[in-house]
Amino acid sequence: MKHALAILLLTIAATPALAAKVYVSNEKGNDVTVIDGDTFEVLGTYPVGNRPRGITISPDGKELYVCASDDDLVRVFDPETMQEIHTLPSGPDPELFVLHPSGNPLYIANEDDNLVTVVDTQTHRMLAEIPVGVEPEGMGVSPDGKVVINTSETTNMAHFIDAETFEIFANVLVDSRPRFAEFNHDGSKLFVSAEIGGTVTVIDPASQEIAKVISFDIPGVLPEAIQPVGVRVTADGKKVFVALGPANRVAVIDGESLEVTDYILVGQRVWQLAFTPDEKHLYTTNGNSNDVTVIDVATNTALRSIPVGQQPWGVVVAPN
């Protein structure tokens, strides 16, 4: 018994605490800040190459992917040690990417080359280059992994790409400068944010018809300051959060009525968002105030601000 207890204690001591860690890419700082999701403490800051923007993590939590935009590649890190494991070809100036729900492949938007690059995360090979509109940026993938969405900032379109044939099968015109595409969890709605248009277009992915265009009106804020970028939907589909850029607010939208219910003041120039796995908290990157805000998802309130590196851009939370 004593022996068993000793082994048990040893096991507990040897297993690192798997509190969901939060990874924030700092575009100007050229590093990633790692935050403990339980204590909100900054665990460390690690160099990750030049101009890190898009950041994501594999479903098993073992590989952290960072778009090193000025290095023209994707750098892959061990999320525990933050040591670089290898790199992936990305095409020039990778800005944002999305991982297939299975963890492979990775779809990368190449802003300067009007391409979406598809890369196998196992073999590290490029599988395809898909020509899209001008200045591709936003990337989304349907929950069943069959449809990839790319938004092009200048063409103002959401391109629907078949994940098997890599062919574009539909284009939907949205408002000016679309930045981000996000499906809800049952795949029945696609949300596309338009930074200059100041709207979020809700598209029915099955018919590619526009269901609604959501606009934002914040008392005391000039309309030109409202620039929607990052979008996240809760797993139950009930709440949609939209980062509104220099309005310094995150909008909360009712996922069913598609009406805006709240505006949360966070930090300056809020762009990207990430939930913790339990969806208790939502992290926001605030590029001009150099911090992240932790939002309490249940109450729509800003809980605290955590200072990170220079110009935080993207954020991802480990799945475990």
Added chain:
Amino acid sequence: MRNLLLAAALLVPVAAPAATPTADWPCIQRLQPRLSLGQVWSGPPPAEGAATPPATAALAERLVQRRMALDEAESEIADFAATADAQALALLMQAVFQRIDTQRATIIQGISRYGHAQVALAGQVETRRRHMAELETADPPDFDAIDAEERALDIDMRVFTDRQQSLTYVCESPVLLEQRLFALGRAIAAHLP
């Protein structure tokens, strides 16, 4: 060709611009001519037409000075908040906002003048180069005039390049003011009941 390079340097201060720089706004940061109170404040709106008490105005005047460290500003705000209600805090916020937004608008006008001065200088460099080319093809060439023009061209080029390199910092100044405004807003909002 050289002029083209100059123009390119003027228009693209760094790679991958977020906005397209022009003479009016030579920065990559998206131009936001005026700020709005709601960008930095989610407390109660200040009562319409309410006068700012002189003590509040004086405090706002001190808070917006960048030489006052932020922790010092926070402690002055805390002292003020000890006897202030939400409306008094809203008035302080409004006074701070108006001052910083005005300063910022002045700086933005300055940046626009800076941008136009650079375009004018690029034009002057081009004129000098054409003049140089004419002088060089003259027969017989006036070497003193060529030397003088070359010196003037060198100076213009140096001024242009120096100013271009400062542009990054010049363009950051509205952002620095926004950062201070936001930080002051957070500090004031922390005392809201």
